[in-house]
Each structure stands twice: as C-alpha cells, then as structure tokens.
Amino acid sequence: MSLDNSPHDRVIASLEAVPFLQDLDPQILEPLARGSSLRHYGAGEVICEQGEAGDCLYIVEEGEVEIFLPLQDGGRTSLVTLHRGQFFGEMALIDEQPRSASAAARQPTQIRTVDRESFRHFLFANPDAVVRLMMHLSSIIREANRQLASARER
C-alpha cells in the first residue's frame, strides 16, 4: 500500500464517477475531496478485514476488488466483485459497527478513500445524497433477501 497526491480535478472526477455522488455541484464534493487519499494495492492484497472498525469509505478508481466472507477453514466465499466507480465500506461508517465483510484486490488496484468524518459531515449536509445512498442499500437488501429466500429451498 502506498499514498500519493493526485491533482485536485482528478480527485473530483473520481468522486463524480460514484453513482450516489453524480450530478451534484462539484463544490459540494470539496469537503469529501479534502478528506480523501489514494492507495495502491497489489493483486491479492487485503484492503480491509471483517470485524475491523471502519474508518473510511473505499471507492474503486482502477482495478478490481473482491468482497468476501472469510471461512473458518481458511477459505473464503466471494460475495461480489467491484469495479471502477463502485464503492464499499459505507456500512461501517453509517452504523459504526465493525466491517461486515473483507475486501481484497484481485489485480493491481487503485482505491480512493474518504475518511469517516468527512463522509459523515457530507451526509448531514446533503439529504439528497443520503436518499440515493438509501436507495443503493435498499437494492442490495432486496437482492440479498431474494437470494436468502431461494437459498432456503436447497
């Protein structure tokens, strides 16, 4: 993992690629940009682990991230693969509970992080973005419930 400093416009462009941040006044994104940094991960490198406290939101800028549940025998069950413009890690920031799953880079990957405080301030100041984030969570819950109900039949 390493850090670097990106040009400001690139930071904003990266944030604007995230669905719940689209079509907002770029000025609104400023505080998020200030609370953000870029991290690089090699293939296979773990980004965060289930059970950890969450201190930031992760946005995939480049590469591919696998979200998975670690199994007791050392294996893992893959939940989803995320690509450019997709984000993860929002739940631990929202409800202040430990990370619900682990994440690892599947190939060389660039991640933009937004720290907890900047993210929370942003949410309180932007109800529209909060509603979009809720719609995002709703769609995940719907899908998970669907899978859950059909998994029970097996």
Add this chain to the structure above:
Amino acid sequence: MKSETALDLSSITLFRSIPSSGLTALATRGTPRTFAAGDVLMRQGQHSDCLHVIMRGLVQVERSHPQILSPVVLAELGPGTTVGEMGVLDNLPRSATVTALEETHTLELSATVLGETMQEYPAVAVSLLRLLSKRLRNTDELMEELLRRHLS
C-alpha cells in the same frame, strides 16, 4: 391524541433530532394506526406508498418464495423501528410481508411526508440510512449462517 403521538415520537431514535414543534407537525401529518395480532401491515408484491413507524407492539417480517412452502422470517421488529421504508425510497413493490405478532400501534407516513421531513431535518435521513444499514447486516448474517450450514 395528537400530542400524545408527538410525545411518543420523541422517544423514537429516528426522530431524536427533530425539535418538539417539528414532532407535533409530524404527528399531525402522519396517520396513527392500530393492528391486532395477526393483522397484515403490508403484503409482499403490493404497491408501496407509505412506511410505518412502530410505536408499540411487535411485527414479523417474512418473505415467501414460489418454490418453498413456508416463508422465510427475516426479522422481528419492535418500537422505534420502521417497516416499509424501502418501497417508499425506491418505489418498487413491497419486498416482504409484515404481520403484527401482538397489538401494534404505528404512525403511518406517506412518501411525501417522509421526503419533506428528510429535507427539513437531514439528520432524520442519516438515521434512516443507519437503520437500513443495520437491516442489511441482519440479512447478511442470516445469509452467512445459511452458507456456513450449507458448507459444513
């Protein structure tokens, strides 16, 4: 009756950030509803136009699937929680059926009232977001449990 509802609302986490004048307005704009044990608050697949804030009582959230006979119980929810917020947010049909397990009192809020409340008090939106996040965790935990049982 109305002021009693406003008082009840102040103890609901979701509305903690709203000043008492706002709570009175909210109590006036919502509809108090009472359900007997066994009554259905909402049915999976139905059109969504409102959410219920549970003031007193207990409800069961379950989802049925065409290939299984008995529905899967997703959660039991009590005072301070909401049901039906997902349909109001994404305007899709109800994702689950909610049934009262005992006498249950709710405040029914329309999508419009909820939207206006969130605009006026952004902290309400953040609280609702937190509630959704918790709900997703419950679903994830059920899923994980099922998965581990399936694999072992």
